[in-house]
Amino acid sequence: MPDLSQFLTNQLPTLVVAVIGVPVVIGLYIVGLEFLVRRLPDAVQPRARPWIWVGPALVFVTVFLVIPLISTIWISLQDKHGTAFVGLSNYLAVLSDPAVLLTIRNNLYWLVLYTFFTLLFGVMMAVLADRVPYETPVKSLIFMPMAISFVAMSVIWKFMYSYQPPGATQTGTLNFLLTSLLHIDPITWIQDQRFNNFALIAVAIWGWVGFAMVILSAALKGIPGDLLEAARVDGAGEITIFRRVIFPLLMPTVTVVATTLIIFALKAFDIVYVMTAGNFDTNILAVKMYQEYFVSADPGRSGAIAVILLVAVIPVLVFNLRQFRAQEARR
Amino acid sequence: MASVTYDHVVKRYTADLTVVKDFNVEIKDKEFMVLVGPSGCGKSTALRMLAGLETITEGQIRIGDRVVNNVAAKDRDIAMVFQSYALYPHMSVYDNMAFPLQMKKLPKAEIEKRVNNASRILGLDNFLQRKPRALSGGQRQRVALGRAIVRDPQVFLLDEPLSNLDAKLRGQTRIELQKLHNDLETTFIYVTHDQVEAMTMGDRIAIMNAGILQQVGTPDDIYDHPANLFVAGFIGTPTMSFVPVTLQNGTAKASGFEVKLPKHVESAKGTLGFRPEAVTDKPSEVATLDMKVDVVERLGSDQFLYGQVGSDTITARVDPRLKVEVGDQVKLGLDTRSLHLFDAETELALL
Amino acid sequence: MSVMAQERIEAPAWSARWLADRLGGVALHVAVIGLTIAWMVPTLGLFVSSFRHLTDISNTGWWTALSPPFNFTVENYSKVLAQNNLGTSFLNSIMITIPATIIPAALAAFAAYAFSWMKFWGRDILFLALVGLLAVPLQLTFIPVLKMFNSVGLSGTFLGIWLAHTGYGLPFAIYLLANFFRSLPTDLFESAEMDGASTLTVFFRIVLPLSVPAIASLVIFQFLWIWNDFLVALIYLGGTPPVAPMTVTVANLVNSLGSGYHLLTAAAFLSMIVPLIVFFSLQRFFVRGILAGSVKG
DSSP states (O other): OOOHHHIIIIIHHHHHIIIIIHHHHHHHHHHHHHHHHHHSOTTTHHHHHHHHHHHHHHHHHIIIIIHHHHHHHHHHTBOTTSOSBOTTHHHHHHHHOHHHHHHHHHHHHIIIIIHHHHHHHHHHHHHHHHTSTTHHHHHHHHHGGGGSOHHHHHHHHHHHTOOOOTTSOOOSHHHHHIIIIIOOOOOOTTTOTTTHHHHHHHHHHHHHHHHHHHHHHHHHHTSOHHHHHHHHHTTOOHHHHIIIIIHHHHHHHHHHHHHHHHHHHHHOOHHHHHHTTTTTTTOOHHHHHHHHHHTSOOHHHHHHHHHHHHHHHHHHHHHHHHHHHHHHHHO | OOOEEEEEEEEEEETTEEEEEEEEEEEOTTOEEEEEOSTTSSHHHHHHHHHTSSOOSEEEEEETTEEOTTSOGGGSOEEEEOTTOOOOTTSOHHHHHHHHHHHTTOOHHHHHHHHHHHHHHHTOGGGTTOOGGGSOHHHHHHHHHHHHHTTOOSEEEEESTTTTSOHHHHHHHHHHHHHHHHHHTOEEEEEESOHHHHHHHOSEEEEEETTEEEEEEOHHHHHHSOSBHHHHHHSSSSOOEEEEEEEETTEEEOSSOEEEOSSOOSOSEEEEEEOGGGEESSOOSSOEEEEEEEEEEEOSSOEEEEEEETTEEEEEEEOTTOOOOTTOEEEEEEOGGGOEEEETTTOBBOO | OHHHHHHHHSOOTTOHHHHHHHHHHHHHHHHHHHHHHHHHHHHHHHHHHTTBOHHHHHHSOGGGGGSSSOOBOSHHHHHHHHHSSHHHHHHHHHHHHHHHHHHHHHHHHHHHHHHHHOOOTTHHHHHHHHHHHTTSOTHHHHHHHHHHHHHHTOTTSHHHHHHHHHHHHHHHHHHHHHHHHHTSOHHHHHHHHHHTOOHHHIIIIIIHHHTHHHHHHHHHHHHHHHHTOOHHHHHHHTTOGGGOOHHHHHHHHHHHOGGGTHHHHHHHHHHHHHHHHHHHHHHHHHHHHHHTTTOOO
């Protein structure tokens, strides 16, 4: 059993201090500095004040996001020991390494398949659930996997993918269905290189269809009922209505969800790390990056891979920023 | 003294966008002044500059003798009722009204006294503990008024307070606001786009269009002696009829009739204006209009005819018992005592 | 005569159209219910397995346990709690998650208010930068931050991971809260300004009380995100048992258990309890957190 007494004496106080103390300190900081700001001449006040309010947040973001970002780029241009500047040689090494090229290929699988199928099932479930009276529990149950960690999901699916040699009783759900319903030999989902990438991607899809569904469902309900009724009166069938009225109106939301999923596909780590540790040709960039640093102790190469990830994300980033500015202009 | 003076006030956003141009008006103490004009004419901006919610680009605004250009909104000793009421949704009616006094750091007993007083005047005693969402539109408006009253300001500013109420409530509230003004004996500055509100409520009216002040005067003044074409067309329901005329030898020639002018004017071309009540079924020796009727409006107490005289559209107000059908040709008399003439170019009144 | 005519107007009950509608309706329900059940199967499978003996798990599928004889046991749970540090991990998860949720929320509230209702030089560019940072993968920060932590002795400490999660969580938190604050009506602020309320008064007495739903959404979203986080904990807490949260502990079990994988079922489920409770009781807020800024058009 966990050492509860140790927890109560050592750690609980720290927890309480952190949870209550920190907001109090931040509050006092703001109140205290407000006091000082009020002493400034009236005209200066509105210019000085905002910096107090955004200051702490900006400091954290700079220290933990901005500076490390630049620093990583810098590290990727150095050698293994961080002493000599080697320019782009890390990048050349990494991009000619077949292991890395494999991860790029796998990330592309993730990018395309994960995004597409999550969206597909998300739209499907949003539209279908919208038409049944028990919509709320259905959405809840499909959404539930979002609440658990990818690690837990990996454990769940590890059991789903369980393999026993042909002829033996199958304990894995999928192989059981294969052998009893389709009469095919069981598949080693995690090792078989024909399927394993897709098996891993399926776990992520299963987890995040709920995300897409919830957002698309909200967008769907935002479509005025009058439009659909007008279309029906005009004689359009349900499928036509979906194709020509509903889907076009959902497109903006689909785009937003897609960008989130794409970013996600590029960052994927947990599932692959836990289920295969990157073996059997399933490795992906994020895992490789981790391995280069913690296993091969090569920060230069590790940083290079991280920068590759960044480069891959840039188109999405630019797109997001453009969307944001267009939105702001409309306000 | 709580008079309010706008002295050559200008509000400019960018080089191309000047929303208020050279605004000059003096509002007397205890007066009910209405700023009226179509949407976008700058009336709300003018009000907000007085409130301190917009900066003043040029000119001065004075409350009493005090120049308030650089005085913070809260120190100007004015109170404002917003169009949407701006009630704090999470606070009760009592707290909403007490809030400004708490900001002034008044003692609790004084706050209670003032809130209860305002509540009594406005009939809110039974609602003090309710939150705004549990109130009707009219009640919310009264809370907004209450919040202004408790501050005991020198000037009350009201920004289109009736526009969110339904028609019946609007009529009732108009009367209540006028009574309130009489009771409180404080300067009221009231902004609206509705000329009926302006005419019925104001001691004086200031009409604005496209940022420019068109005319200031009592409702009667403005109605009987509009300074230009815009004012003539804006005030009065149904709208004044406008007929382009050429002017020769003291006579105005329209496409369908002629009329002799009471005095000589310089211009050669103009617009003749006359209100519906000047065109009746009573015969006139001076000018007769032969109208082909397009639309008949029967209102019970009134009857309006809209139709063509020559090539111009005219509105006439006739006896409600007169039987007229669409398409009829009727002979109407023009009362020349209430004739208006506007120059074709400057649009200023000539008579 | 008229009665007969009336009868003819009503369509015969078994027309093709009626049938298609009816079957369409049935097909819809079958599809929806079928898909929902299919979605629940994986979780259900693990849940059932966690109550079975090792021998049962390795020899028969979990679905067989649903018919008699029922052979359920709780020994998986008791064993995994006793010997695998799962209890400590649970407390660690709490120690990590709660402060790492509250600190960014507090900082974000103040910053978001400034971004929404104060005018200052560089405001729009900074906010744009924040939106940009939302897309940047965390991988780009690990090496330098870890180096920094190592040099100041913060790696492997709770304080270190609190600070890291704060930095990582701020862009989203600020974005979510700023969007909400900006949606508050302008005249509320103008009225407060005329009433003489100071910036602090407006923030604490008007903005915060009205923002409770948005803040709740943020807190719940952030809580689930950090509780379920694996990578950040792996990197900054180094997988050392004394401070590892449940995600790390369960992940270690996946590979280290070998023949003891029946314990894995219970371990995984124990790690899911808290998020599931939070999720089911506060789903509304979680969903709202996700919807923040996501529904467009």
